[in-house]
Amino acid sequence: MLEIEQYAKKYNIPIMQKEGIEFLKDFIKKNNIKSILEIGTAIGYSAINMALVSDDIIVTSIERDELRYQEAVKNINKFKLNNRIKLINDDAFNVELNDKFDLIFIDAAKAQSIKFFQKFENNLNKNKYIITDNLKFHGLVDSTEKMSRNLTQLVRKIKNYIEFLKDNKNYETIFYDIGDGISVSKKR
Ligand code: SAM
Numbered sequence: 746m747l748e749i750e751q752y753a754k755k756y757n758i759p760i761m762q763k764e765g766i767e768f769l770k771d772f773i774k775k776n777n778i779k780s781i782l783e784i785g786t787a788i789g790y791s792a793i794n795m796a797l798v799s800d801d802i803i804v805t806s807i808e809r810d811e812l813r814y815q816e817a818v819k820n821i822n823k824f825k826l827n828n829r830i831k832l833i834n835d836d837a838f839n840v841e842l843n844d845k846f847d848l849i850f851i852d853a854a855k856a857q858s859i860k861f862f863q864k865f866e867n868n869l870n871k872n873k874y875i876i877t878d879n880l881k882f883h884g885l886v887d888s889t890e891k892m893s894r895n896l897t898q899l900v901r902k903i904k905n906y907i908e909f910l911k912d913n914k915n916y917e918t919i920f921y922d923i924g925d926g927i928s929v930s931k932k933r
Contacts, residue, residue, distance in 0.1 A: 746790075749790050749820055752816070753787070753790065758787050759787065761790065761791045761878060762924040766790075768927060769794070769850070769876065770795065772874075772929070773795055778874075780847050781795055781803070781850060782805050782807075782848070783795070783849075783850045783852065785851070785853030786806040786807065786814065786832060789806070789832075792817070793824050796829050797826075807835065807853075809834070809835060838860070842865070844868060849865050849876070850876050852879070855899060855903055856899050856903075858902075862875060866932075870932075871932060873931070874932070875932075876927060877928045877930075880920065880928055882899070882925065882926070883925060886904060916932055918931075
């Protein structure tokens, strides 16, 4: 695992923070999660961590970047998890899935969280969960600092997503000040 963390650091690949990963693993264990859909594999770090919680967990993970996908394939093979982690190399918006999952983990383009949520919520089992990472976006969501126009737009979209979750009557959402900010939305 250390090797993957070092690779991510060296090549500037954003992977989940330690605190966030620990929260996710604990959540999966406590809630007896068995099937997971992840949007945003990067190099497979969170997918591998989630699959290692228990050997009856199945993960499907989508990554659009070819090089990151290839690296994820290598890492998953190293952990001999290729029978339990299914990788899809495509833009998530092109992917149609019929399966239902106990957990959908949204960790891809931060400006598009509402769209990912709406695209995949029909793939969620009843009373199960959608988790989203980076709701604080490195502290910028609560910052009054002057930011570039692009960053300001991105932060506005993350704030819109937070409001969308708060207003969504079909889910009960809890926000956690852990790692880079995590939300857990339970389908009613
Ligand atoms: N979950 C990973 C982890 O913690 O190990 C980190 C994922 S990284 C924060 C986000 C990834 O989502 C990037 O590798 C990016 O290429 C991918 N991504 C962004 N938008 C996407 C989309 N529309 N479809 C598929 N992948 C996407």
